[in-house]
Amino acid sequence: MLNTEDILCKMLFAQLQSIGFFTESKSQPVLENFYGRWFEESQSILERHQFLKRTENGHVPTRSIGTMSELWKEWNEQKSDLLQDNNMKAMVTLVETALKALPDILTGKASATDILFPNSSMDLVEGVYKNNQVADYFNDVLADTLAAYLQERLKQEPEAKIRILEIGAGTGGTSAAVFQKLKAWQTHIKEYCYTDLSKAFLIHAENKYSPDNPYLTYKRFNVEEPASEQHIDPGSYDVVIAANVLHATKNIRQTLRNAKAVLKKNGLLLLNEISDHNIYSHLTFGLLEGWWLYEDPDLRIPGCPGLYPDTWKMVLESEGYRYVSFMAEQSHQLGQQIIAAESNGVVRQKKKTETEEDTGHLQIDAEKDHSQENASLIEQTAQFVKHTLAKSIKLSPERIHEDTTFEKYGIDSILQVNFIRELEKVTGDLPKTILFEHNNTKELVDYLVKEHESKLRTTLLKETKQPAKNEAPLQT
Known part of the structure; x- marks a missing residue:
């Protein structure tokens, strides 16, 4: 090495x-x-x-x-x-x-x-989190810990129906090991909620894991925000799993509070987390924005967002988690750690000070002196953008609103590639930063009409693009 x-x-x-x-x-x-x-x-x-x-x-x-x-x-x-x-x-x-x-x-x-x-x-990254001896070992330890919990829980409550939520499930590196272990308990799993910030990962998981795991549901979830504001019922899950994800947040204490809010009293938190810092991670995941989000460096391993085991124990206990345990503690030198902790049921959540509301429909604001043809161009461009976005994220076009940011729809860096590529089929080359500079439908339409008017006229006004009416949302 x-x-x-x-x-x-x-x-x-x-x-x-x-x-x-x-x-x-x-x-x-x-x-x-x-x-x-x-x-x-x-x-x-x-x-x-x-x-x-x-x-x-x-x-x-x-x-x-x-x-x-x-x-x-x-x-x-x-x-x-x-x-x-x-x-x-x-x-x-x-x-x-x-x-x-x-x-x-x-x-x-x-x-x-x-x-x-x-x-x-996902191919390049997926192999880091599974299908190698070290990653598989820690994923199996977490899955075995969950199985031990289920076995003990069902001894006490034989008819129990268990609800599990995984935060930042990503490509499913840990999830796959858990699903394999859950086969023995399948009739007792009421729900396994597979969550991530990126809709690309949710689509990937739905295609890959749904056929063999009928209890799966899929939701976007930001653990840095209260669950109650994200259509996830607080205090409703028996187990919360987070693998290599909680470190990629701004404030680890607030993150743990939001994860705890999802758990029932005495619910189990299972973490798979990095335990050291190395040059491989720095030259790969360190190049991603999430690696540097943290604003509490006093709690982190110097030079990276991870936490040492003793810091995890201190922070978890200070946030009301009890019985903090480290599984496979003798293997921490391999760079990972498995942590189990139980919620004491006391939840601390921020109150929301501002509410963002969608307008409910798309409005095209054309200048009064625009001709009928210009108004039609704006309308067709808007429909084209809505349809293209909806196709990328598996959402019905009617649910795309002009002032809602692309980030709220799950258009992250991964899905941007396909979204921009589809737009370029009509407009020609576009800046790779276009979705950062114009981050909602209205701004993007205004930009496209202003900068690519001639190409839009020769395509959209000649051939009307109808949005798909039968596309189902990812989840209801």
């Missing part, structure tokens, strides 16, 4: 130099948003591995690393051995993919999400 860390540090260093860092050039690139924090940690990593030295004028190089072609040759030599190890294969492939694109990611030419989830595919 040490040799591998060394070559990864060399390649990180070389890629940063390729865009102007740690060179004699006085002008350096400006990193926006969370990449400033990512870069600070990169400097710390390079300093620890003695590639950089801190001076009064900043960091200066201390080692010669060779050319980029020499580094790739060295990496490929090590990679051939690493790929023989099923435990490393997925992460090695992922980190190589990220390293190759690193200059483009940092300079805004490419999105890290597009690189790690190419064409909205």
Whole structure:
């Protein structure tokens, strides 16, 4: 591992130099948003591995690393051995993919999400969370802990119907192990609510897991917000599962309060969480925005959003969870931890101060002096955008409202790719940042009509695009 860390540090260093860092050039690139924090940690990593030295004028190089072609040759030599190890294969492939694109990611030419989830595919990332010995081991430990809970619960209450909610289920790395274990208890599972912020993951899960697991339901859920505001009944679930997700929130205490609000009194919280910080994670998941959301660094492992086991125990107990236990504690050195805790039933929730209401229908605001043809163009563009968005997220077009942000519909970075690609079939090339700059239907329609009027006229006004009337929503 040490040799591998060394070559990864060399390649990180070389890629940063390729865009102007740690060179004699006085002008350096400006990193926006969370990449400033990512870069600070990169400097710390390079300093620890003695590639950089801190001076009064900043960091200066201390080692010669060779050319980029020499580094790739060295990496490929090590990679051939690493790929023989099923435990490393997925992460090695992922980190190589990220390293190759690193200059483009940092300079805004490419999105890290597009690189790690190419064409909205989960394949690159999925192998990190399952189908390798380490990931499968911890997923099995969590599933076995759930099975032990069910066995004990049904001894006390033989006719019990159990409700389970999984937060941030993602590609289902942990879920798959749990579903396998639940087969023995299937008649006692009333509901397994599979949730995530991304509708792309919900669609992926519905296609993959529904046929064999009839108790599954699917909902978007943001654990940073109260459940009562998200059509999830507070205090209604016997078990809440969260695997490699709670760390990717701004405030871990508030996150635990919101998770607790979903649980019944004496309900069980099961966590699968990272327990250390390594360069592989920094060069892959560290490039995603969620890695740097946290605003309580005093509770986190330095340089990453994870929490050490003793910190988890302290925070859980302070938030009213009892009987905090660490399963497979002897295996924490592998980089993961399984935590079980019971809710004491006392719930603390923020009161909502502002209410956002949808208008209920799409309104097209055309200037009075627009001609009938211009009004028709705006109308057809709006219908085209609604239909395209609805198709992407499996929602009926009638439920798309002009002022509701795309984020609220679950249009995250993964689904953006397909949404923009469909729009480009009519408009031609669009900026990859278009949905950030114009983040609701009305703003997007106004932009498209203004910037791509001629192409819209030759397509939409010639052929009316009817929205699909028979598309069912993902859940009711």
